[in-house]
Amino acid sequence: MNGTVVIMMVLSGLCFIPSCFLHLYYLLSDGKTWTEAQSYCRSKYTDLATVQNDQQLAELNQFIGSDYYSWIGLHSESETWRWSLENKNYYVGGEADFRMWTAGAPFLNQIYNKVCVLIRTSGKWEDADCSNTLPFICYNGTAGTLNHSLSLIFVNEPKSWTEAQKYCRQHHTDLASVRNQAENDQMKLMIHNQTTWIGLYRDLWKWSDGSSYSVNNWYSGGAPSATATNICVVSYFGKWKNLDCNTKHDIACFLAETRKQVVKMVVEKKDSSVDIEELKEDILQQLMENFKSQGLVGEVKLRWVEQPDGKVFHKINMKEDTKDSGTFD
Incomplete structure (x- = not known):
């Protein structure tokens, strides 16, 4: 990002950590293929079970609590x-x-x-x-x-x-x-x-809901088995195994609680000639990169809130510096 712009206050009051995003898990003891399981979870809940951090992994493992294979949302797109x-x-x-x-x-x-x-x-x-x-x-x-x-x-x-x-x-x-x-x-x-x-x-492994793969919980020394045919994943005794997608197993679904929050951002311009409006997409991209580093891509959506005049940022006076404020949700 342009060195003449400094973010002074970001996401005031917004919860950053992944635990702020609630996942409710559901288990169906009915043999289905991975594709059938995905279709079922999307029709009844949000999607096949997704795990983005250790807390969610612990919750999923506690919920499944059996020695049966259960499909989760992890699968392979090996050529992307x-x-x-x-x-x-x-x-x-x-x-x-x-x-x-x-x-x-x-x-x-x-x-x-x-x-x-x-x-x-x-x-x-x-x-x-x-x-x-x-x-x-x-x-x-x-x-x-x-x-x-x-x-x-x-x-x-x-x-x-x-x-x-x-x-x-x-x-x-x-x-x-x-x-x-x-x-x-x-x-x-x-x-x-x-x-x-x-x-x-x-992007070898990704979750059915489109979020990125960030938690390593495999059997076999921490890696999936070396085969290009077993590209769908089950949870078994708290660990993950990649299997043939056409085999039939129990299903673990999740329901995501959606929260929306409007947040005000203040940025400082060291160079008064900088047009913050021209940099707004770069600023948003940087915020998304910060979320991505915390494993929240796929769970967080950001967009600027335009004011009646069509602009996002407006000048405010704070001491002697020139600062702009903008709002997004």
Whole structure:
């Protein structure tokens, strides 16, 4: 986000933590396939059971409380690749689909848990186990930055892909995307002959309600079984197993309690020439990234509330600085 803008007060009175979002779980002891289970839960409740944090996992396990397989909402979309930086304004035309795979990659049909992407010294990409520890490249800027070379930062600290993503989001903007050949060549020069993480990953596991996968609760040493046919997940004795979606098992559904809250935000402008209205989508994107880091994507929806004049922000006087306030829900 533009350095001339400082968020002074955000989400006053709004509950940030995942426990503020209530999930009520329901169990149906009736054999159905995963697709049948999904259809049933959506018709009667909200969806198949979703888990976004340890508290919800404990509640689900306590509720199921049996040694029978029970379908939950986790399933695989093994061929979906996406960038960690999801701001659509950052990509023009087909830039989000630019790829530089090495011969034979990606290896998704051979090794099922290779879901994160690295760039080798050759400049070619490969999918790899996300738990590998490698240096990484962060992006520091906003959508529409023209001088991209000033916005890429090589971090020579070996981390897993998830740790690297967290680091980039805390200290910069996100893990780096690669939009074209020129940017790929630039990264090749930056990495100093070291294999390095970039921001591309495969959205291998996701929840039926569209929320992202953030809790690791698998059997078999913390990973799903290495097969491309078992792409739906059951809970069994408090752990998860991926099975054939056409087998029939009990069902765990959830009902989400929806809450709406209108919140006022105040931002400070260090540069009076900055037009906050032009940055409102970037600000909203940054807020969503903060929620995403807490596992709340899919549960939180944000939008600006426009005033009668069609604008979101209006100037207010606070001491000597120029500040703007806007409201969203």
